[in-house]
Amino acid sequence: MRKIVVALVGVLVVSGCTGGDPGPSASTSPPGPSPSTGSGSPEAAVTGAPAPAWRLAALPELAGPTSVLWDVASVDATHAWAVGSEAYSPDRPDDTGTPLVLQRDGTRWTRAALPPIAWRGRFDLVAADSPSNVWVVGSTAAPRPEDQVTHVLHYDGTAWREVPFPRGKGESYVLITGLTVVSGHPWVVGNRQSDVIVEQWDGRSWRSHRSPAECRTGGASFGGMPNFCTFAAIKAFAPNDVWAAGNGAWKGFKGPLLFHWNGADWRTVKVGLNERDSMFRALAGRSSGELWAVGDGGLAVRGGSGSFEVLRDAPEGELPDLATDPAGLPWLIANSQASSAALAAYSAGAWVGTPAPQPPDAAGMSLHGIAGTPGSPLMFAVGAADLPTTPRYLKAVVLEYAPDPSTSSRV
Secondary structure (H helix, E strand, O other): OOOOOOEOOEOOOOOOOOOOOOOOOOOOOOOOOEEOOOOOOOOOOOOOOOOOOEEEOOOOOOOOOEEEEEEEEEEEOOEEEEEEEEEEOOOOOOOOOEEEEEEEOOOOEEEOOOOOOOOOEEEEEEEEEEOOEEEEEEEEOOOOHHHOOEEEEEEOOOOEEEEOOOOOOOOOOEEEEEEEEEOOEEEEEEEEOOEEEEEEEOOOOEEEOOOOHHHHOOOEOHHHOEOEEEEEEEEEEEOOEEEEEEEEEEOOEEEEEEEEEOOOOEEEEOOOOOOOOOOOOEEEEOOOOOEEEEEOOOEEEEEEOOEEEEOOOOOOOEOOOEEEOOOOOEEEEEEEOOOEEEEEEEEOOEEEEEEOOOOOOOOEEEEEEEEEEOOEEEEEEEEEEEOOOOOOOEEEEEEEEOOOHHHHHHO
């Protein structure tokens, strides 16, 4: 995962608002898939590709004027969670927004029974490795980014409780950008200005990790700026096999990067791209040997074990998230500037996309998070539909994917 935007030259400081334009939006879905073109518009189709069956899910009534979902996780056919906020008002960005967790029991989405939450804001990230080990991360709404406070909640299968997080309110802004869970323990990554944050929960407290040496060594990168790295997403396969994605810059290098934790230290992993003002925003795969990473503007690679192939035909729009199905087939979200969202799978050597279905009363839609389900073809994508109102309000959406039985052999 994931999807909170950070700039190449450091963290892009943003407020915790959900009422601004969350990105481009969507149109109704035609009957079949269409190939993603190199122009960045998720249109066109690849012959022989299985027809996706994405549909809108029914959700409980959410409080307005704006509701948004930012991330989703699924561990089996009867346990999934989506997170975001409701009751947010674009007219009052500093003190509105109620953090929201929805849960799916296999047939329907309902509100999770959260403990009393006294702060206003949103949940941005969710990850789980079992029905009794779910973690969410969010932050408070505040007038200034440096006034925001990070909040972490844990679900043990019975109840939710808040877990104190050490990187909270302070003089410099902390942006948490990625969350993963492995062997019962969560990892979070982010940035404090030009410093990388890597925290691992050991069951009792948070343990800080140092970023790779290239990210910390004094010196100047391009334009005379200090050396830096950015961690924007993280995916763990084992306690000693964790991958992160982002970018970095130091003398002789500037571009997107992967990072690997081997149980002892983090190291940078180049993917064959240099002198490029871009970064990876999402990371997925079934193992270290089957990794996929994407970033905005058509940035996509696949590979593993230190060898990666750059894929040249990915959609060139906003690519906020990526997931794989049980067969290892990757799916990505592609939001275009033409107020449309698409879901694209890599099939037969090309990205195969279809516009995402949207509510009939929506003026457009954007998607923010996507998740596969281990051992099941079920997939979920979440975001928000643009409502035809002035000012423009948003309404949370969940899309569910259930393949046609005739194409189930691909999974």
